[in-house]
Amino acid sequence: xxxxxxxxxxxxxxxxxxxxxxxxxxxxxxxxxxxxxxxxxxxxxxxxxxxxxxxxxxxxxxxxxxxxxxxxxxxxxxxxxxxxxxxxxxxxxxxxxxxxxxxxxxxxxxxxxxxxxxxxxxxxxxxxxxxxxxxxxxxxxxxxxxxxxxxxxxxxxxxxxxxxxxxxxxxxxxxxxxxxxxxxxxxxxxxxxxxxxxxxxxxxxxxxxxxxxxxxxxxxxxxxxxxxxxxxxxxxxxxxxxxxxxxxxxxxxxxxxxxxxxxxxxxxxxxxxxxxxxxxxxxxxxxxxxxxxxxxxxxxxxxxxxxxxxxxxxxxxxxxxxxxxxxxxxxxxxxxxxxxxxxxxxxxxxxxxxxxxxxxxxxxxxx
Numbered sequence: 391x392x393x394x395x396x397x398x399x400x401x402x403x404x405x406x407x408x409x410x411x412x413x414x415x416x417x418x419x420x421x422x423x424x425x426x427x428x429x430x431x432x433x434x435x436x437x438x439x440x441x442x443x444x445x446x447x448x449x450x451x452x453x454x455x456x457x458x459x460x461x462x463x464x465x466x467x468x469x470x471x472x473x474x475x476x477x478x479x480x481x482x483x484x485x486x487x488x489x490x491x492x493x494x495x496x497x498x499x500x501x502x503x504x505x506x507x508x509x510x511x512x513x514x515x516x517x518x519x520x521x522x523x524x525x526x527x528x529x530x531x532x533x534x535x536x537x538x539x540x541x542x543x544x545x546x547x548x549x550x551x552x553x554x555x556x557x558x559x560x561x562x563x564x565x566x567x568x569x570x571x572x573x574x575x576x577x578x579x580x581x582x583x584x585x586x587x588x589x590x591x592x593x594x595x596x597x598x599x600x601x602x603x604x605x606x607x608x609x610x611x612x613x614x615x616x617x618x619x620x621x622x623x624x625x626x627x628x629x630x631x632x633x634x635x636x637x638x639x640x641x642x643x644x645x646x647x648x649x650x651x652x653x654x655x656x657x658x659x660x661x662x663x664x665x666x667x668x669x670x671x672x673x674x675x676x677x678x679x680x681x682x683x684x685x686x687x688x689x690x691x692x693x694x695x696x697x698x699x700x701x702x703x704x705x706x707x708x709x710x711x712x713x714x715x716x717x718x719x720x721x722x723x724x725x726x727x728x729x730x731x732x733x734x735x736x737x738x739x740x741x742x743x744x745x746x747x748x749x750x751x752x753x754x755x756x757x
Contacts, residue, residue: 391754393421394479396431396470397463397486397507400440401448403648405622408594409509409564410486412673416565420747422447429479431470433462451479459627467493475500482754488533488540489526495536504537505754508547509670531555539757541750544671546691560753564673565743566680568653577651578658581618581644588616589716590659592652592674595622595630600665600688600707602629605636607665607712613720615660617641620652657681661719661726664693667706671696679737684726686715700733702726 398410455466471493534555542548685701687693704711
């Protein structure tokens with residue numbers, strides 16, 4: 391099959407990367423390994439881009455976009471759509487993010503098979519202004535009716551769409567396994583960290599992620615370890631600046647870390663914390679589970695589905711509840727390690743990238 395994919399930022403990941411980039415970097419090379427021709431559309435921002443034409447067998451086309459928040463994805467996706475149609479780069483188009491579903495209309499008119507990956511209920515995310523949420527509600531209608539198929543990574547969002555639109559959709563969860571690292575600890579030395587000496591968060595610095603609960607909860611806890619906050623937001627905002635103002639000797643912000651270094655940081659963390667208010671099926675949570683690292687997550691449905699009874703959960707948005715769980719982790723670490731072992735078994739048996747790739751190929755071929 392000739393497959394084109396867009397809706398993420400870049401492969402390999404660059405500044406501003408998130409779960410969509412993790413998904414692309416895991417799925418697309420596996421499609422190539424199975425004999426398919428894959429073209430990935432990277433974004434080029436005025437100050438951030440990856441200058442490559444091929445990645446692990448995936449052809450990479452880099453197209454310029456704007457840095458204006460909320461419009462960069464739509465503008466890039468429009469240009470990708472035109473390129474796919476007029477240069478006939480693919481017969482099958484895989485689009486990440488239902489907010490891009492409007493481009494399924496011209497793609498289908500020109501005979502392309504279109505598949506949307508929907509990772510959550512986007513209009514619930516606080517990062518969007520009212521007009522953004524209105525657009526996302528409108529695009530959800532297109533998502534439900536125009537593509538050849540919609541693929542959900544979590545059963546909660548899938549059920550919401552099925553109830554709303556009275557249709558059935560596909561479910562394929564993310565994978566969890568990562569390639570073994572070389573065992574180096576250079577990134578730990580670089581950041582002045584010790585194995586087991588820190589709690590960790592990796593992701594975008596946006597309100598959805600609940601970081602304004604995490605930092606005060608950690609500071610209120612009994613822990614003498616560090617809290618390491620990896621990442622940032624693609625377009626620095628007043629919210630991110632407020633978070634950075636909370637930095638201290640104990641709460642550190644190293645910036646963006648990707649690939650093997652990110653996995654090493656996860657593997658050596660004392661505990662990983664995912665405090666999200668809104669989330670899809672988090673690739674980071676699944677990765678941490680697969681690495682046998684203790685977890686604390688907010689009790690939203692998506693996180694609960696991922697971890698079941700294999701992690702400690704706190705009440706969403708409740709600083710005192712999160713503080714309690716951090717203190718529990720400090721005082722009951724043997725129990726945390728037992729939960730982590732259960733989480734690893736669940737992750738590697740249920741969430742598998744090879745299975746994910748095979749399931750996507752089946753959907754592409756038969757829909």
